[in-house]
Amino acid sequence: xxxxxxxxxxxxxxxxxxxxxxxxxxxxxxxxxxxxxxxxxxxxxxxxxxxxxxxxxxxxxxxxxxxxxxxxxxxxxxxxxxxxxxxxxxxxxxxxxxxxxxxxxxxxxxxxxxxxxxxxxxxxxxxxxxxxxxxxxxxxxxxxxxxxxxxxxxxxxxxxxxxxxxxxxxxxxxxxxxxxxxxxxxxxxxxxxxxxxxxxxxxxxxxxxxxxxxxxxxxxxxxxxxxxxxxxxxxxxxxxxxxxxxxxxxxxxxxxxxxxxxxxxxxxxxxxxxxxxxxxxxxxxxxxxxxxxxxxxxxxx
Amino acid sequence: xxxxxxxxxxxxxxxxxxxxxxxxxxxxxxxxxxxxxxxxxxxxxxxxxxxxxxxxxxxxxxxxxxxxxxxxxxxxxxxxxxxxxxxxxxxxxxxxxxxxxxxxxxxxxxxxxxxxxxxxxxxxxxxxxxxxxxxxxxxxxxxxxxxxxxxxxxxxxxxxxxxxxxxxxxxxxxxxxxxxxxxxxxxxxxxxxxxxxxxxxxxxxxxxxxxxxxxxxxxxxxxxxxxxxxxxxxxxxxxxxxxxxxxxxxxxxxxx
Numbered sequence: 001x002x003x004x005x006x007x008x009x010x011x012x013x014x015x016x017x018x019x020x021x022x023x024x025x026x027x028x029x030x031x032x033x034x035x036x037x038x039x040x041x042x043x044x045x046x047x048x049x050x051x052x053x054x055x056x057x058x059x060x061x062x063x064x065x066x067x068x069x070x071x072x073x074x075x076x077x078x079x080x081x082x083x084x085x086x087x088x089x090x091x092x093x094x095x096x097x098x099x100x101x102x103x104x105x106x107x108x109x110x111x112x113x114x115x116x117x118x119x120x121x122x123x124x125x126x127x128x129x130x131x132x133x134x135x136x137x138x139x140x141x142x143x144x145x146x147x148x149x150x151x152x153x154x155x156x157x158x159x160x161x162x163x164x165x166x167x168x169x170x171x172x173x174x175x176x177x178x179x180x181x182x183x184x185x186x187x188x189x190x191x192x193x194x195x196x197x198x199x200x201x202x203x204x205x206x207x208x209x210x211x212x213x214x215x216x217x218x219x220x221x222x223x224x225x226x227x228x229x230x231x232x233x234x235x236x237x238x239x240x241x242x243x244x245x246x247x248x249x250x251x252x253x254x255x256x257x258x259x260x261x262x263x264x265x266x267x268x269x270x271x272x273x274x275x276x277x278x279x280x281x282x283x284x285x286x287x288x289x290x291x292x293x294x295x296x297x298x299x300x301x
Numbered sequence: 302x303x304x305x306x307x308x309x310x311x312x313x314x315x316x317x318x319x320x321x322x323x324x325x326x327x328x329x330x331x332x333x334x335x336x337x338x339x340x341x342x343x344x345x346x347x348x349x350x351x352x353x354x355x356x357x358x359x360x361x362x363x364x365x366x367x368x369x370x371x372x373x374x375x376x377x378x379x380x381x382x383x384x385x386x387x388x389x390x391x392x393x394x395x396x397x398x399x400x401x402x403x404x405x406x407x408x409x410x411x412x413x414x415x416x417x418x419x420x421x422x423x424x425x426x427x428x429x430x431x432x433x434x435x436x437x438x439x440x441x442x443x444x445x446x447x448x449x450x451x452x453x454x455x456x457x458x459x460x461x462x463x464x465x466x467x468x469x470x471x472x473x474x475x476x477x478x479x480x481x482x483x484x485x486x487x488x489x490x491x492x493x494x495x496x497x498x499x500x501x502x503x504x505x506x507x508x509x510x511x512x513x514x515x516x517x518x519x520x521x522x523x524x525x526x527x528x529x530x531x532x533x534x535x536x537x538x539x540x541x542x543x544x545x546x547x548x549x550x551x552x553x554x555x556x557x
Contacts, residue, residue, distance in 0.1 A: 082422070085422075085425070085426050087422055087425060087426070107425075107430065108430075111428045111430070114425070114426055114427070114428045115428055117426070119422075119423070119426040121419045121422065121423055122419065123418065123419065125418060125419035125420050125422065125423040126420075126423075127420055127423070127424075128418075128420070138427055138429075139427050139428060142330060142427070142428060142429055144330060186427070
């Protein structure tokens, strides 16, 4: 989904999805299949022992949309994406992927759902006994794809993350930023329609963090991927919610600012506080919020 | 959770792990390459230490028993004693303990590191079941290779004993061989092979379980490695007693 230029089409209502009935949405778009959210949480609760990790969490991620999940450490951010992958099961509530309720799915059934989801882990989580090539090719090897197809796909993905030179290296030889980028390449093999980022810029220097955000923007605007971007870094929000990627006349991907007369409608912020959603909305509303918790999060005091 | 409940819970989890690993073997994709790699690491890789252990155990058995046997003038039966003790008990148990130390710790540390660095989660996210990809090959390789390693340890133990008997105590080589052959029965050999099959299952399941349930970063990896070796060794020794009793009863082995 490319950014909209008409400011009138952008609703500032933070609970847009709750107010619009599916039929209204159906009228609003040309492609009915895009109405079904890519990810939907319905009243999800989860506790570890006596501690509530997620408390009545409900949100949707539309197709081609990026949802930035913010919150302090231990606030339930990473748990949310582990639930989407079925690595954890909620105590109650429903989780839907492309309209399919995966809440009660067994591990075997989840394997099929996971095929359409790419996951970028905090530290990359590369298999350290495999080379960069084998890491990126992992999913294809498991599916028994022919060698030529695997090679072509690995080259394409490493080109996307600008790491073609590192193809034969082992994970131990890579820097932190390179590890994350290989992690992104591995997650994107098979062109998943949903990509989950779990603090992909944590501990990286600003230029490398910016590169990771650019990859997420490219995925959103060029590849039409739905994503969840878990972070607690404000710089990431700035990049993701105020810039968009377009292909220029030379075929190069360039990043442009949304400007004053334009607003990106495909990126929204969800703020978690002790497992509860306390804010859903655009970056402008987030930074202008009067909520003391959000103010403290933004200003650090 | 009190200790008893914890024990029952862990027993249930280990049983589930064994069942899902075995059931996974029959589903596609088959991880044959992983199985062969593990058989190489566990079998070929452990051969030197197992052979050395067997050789010197056989040697020291003769060294300690020969003078006593000579005192009672029954030194011609010393080969029989060494062969019986090695094949029935020392071969299977010592091999299992050596493999538990070398392989059980390695499995636990490797899987534990994969857990704390989120590689197991990544594997599941990429659509691979760790039970089939990681646990099943290790478990099967241990069950398959441990009997071979035990037989190798037994043979080297008998050779070691023979060298000490003939080299130090000037026993006749043929008398030693005859004594060894008279001590080995088919039932002993069957018993000596059944035990390592069970020990392989014990070492594999405990080390995989401890590795996969690692918590608490690198300190946790160290803890689960130690726990897996200690637990596997203890259970090998406990099971050895009950297995010996069962095998002796079933195969009607006489205590002579």
